[in-house]
Amino acid sequence: MTPTIYGIKNCDTIKKARAWLDSHGVAYDFHDYKAGGIAKDKLQQWSDQLGWEILLNRAGMTFRKLPDADKEGLNEKKALALMLAQPSMIKRPVLELGGKLLVGFKPDIYATEVKSET
Numbered sequence: 001m002t003p004t005i006y007g008i009k010n011c012d013t014i015k016k017a018r019a020w021l022d023s024h025g026v027a028y029d030f031h032d033y034k035a036g037g038i039a040k041d042k043l044q045q046w047s048d049q050l051g052w053e054i055l056l057n058r059a060g061m062t063f064r065k066l067p068d069a070d071k072e073g074l075n076e077k078k079a080l081a082l083m084l085a086q087p088s089m090i091k092r093p094v095l096e097l098g099g100k101l102l103v104g105f106k107p108d109i110y111a112t113e114v115k116s117e118t
Contacts, residue, residue, distance in 0.1 A: 003097045004029040004095070005021065005030050006031045006033065006093060006096070007032070007092040008032060011092050013092050013093065013104070016105055017093045017110070021110075024110075033088065034087070038087050043084060047076060047080060050101055050103065052079040052083075054091065055083065055090055056079050056089060056090070063082075066082070070082065093105055097114065102114075
């Protein structure tokens with residue numbers, strides 16, 4: 001099964017992750033949130049597997065620019081609604097490897113978890 005990397009094309013972390021995958025001969029599909037959004041079911045599946053706290057990018061400008069009222073009392077339902085409305089609030093990248101998910105890019109973790117096709 002071909003891995004899928006989810007993110008935003010112009011994101012520096014996505015560029016690094018894609019460059020790593022390319023340089024290690026890993027074939028993958030790229031899903032751009034800006035172009036294709038994210039399906040509610042997909043986001044819920046990730047949240048069920050990892051927890052919404054791991055998926056929500058609190059450090060990003062999109063989240064930091066939210067009104068305080070939107071940031072208060074965060075729970076799964078509220079966080080998923082924010083991420084669906086503005087997918088740039090999803091931590092990047094999310095790499096689907098069959099049944100496994102990797103969130104964020106760390107070369108050492110990719111080196112142990114991602115296998116090349118070559």
